[in-house]
Amino acid sequence: MIKFRVSAVPGFVRDLKKLLKFHNPIIPIYEKAIGILEADPYNIEQKYDIKKLGGVRNGDGQFRIRIGDWRIRYDIESSEVILYSFKNRKEGY
Numbered sequence: 001m002i003k004f005r006v007s008a009v010p011g012f013v014r015d016l017k018k019l020l021k022f023h024n025p026i027i028p029i030y031e032k033a034i035g036i037l038e039a040d041p042y043n044i045e046q047k048y049d050i051k052k053l054g055g056v057r058n059g060d061g062q063f064r065i066r067i068g069d070w071r072i073r074y075d076i077e078s079s080e081v082i083l084y085s086f087k088n089r090k091e092g093y
Helices: 010-022 026-039
Strands: 005-008 050-052 063-067 070-077 080-088
Touching (some): 005 010
């Protein structure tokens, strides 16, 4: 099975830094998401709450993974997963 490389755009890093200030338990959620995205970002095994978003262009985060109240939007290019945003579900896309 192919292992995907995960990278993040600067906006994602800013989101993560903001979350770390106010939501200390965010690190295990982030680590869990990275592990899932390295192994199965397309959700081929149908084990995760991953959805391909309709009407979203490449570069805007065509996929969404949900872990609890948290959402991470990302794109997949070849064998790389590019993270775009990390937000609480209460915050709009």
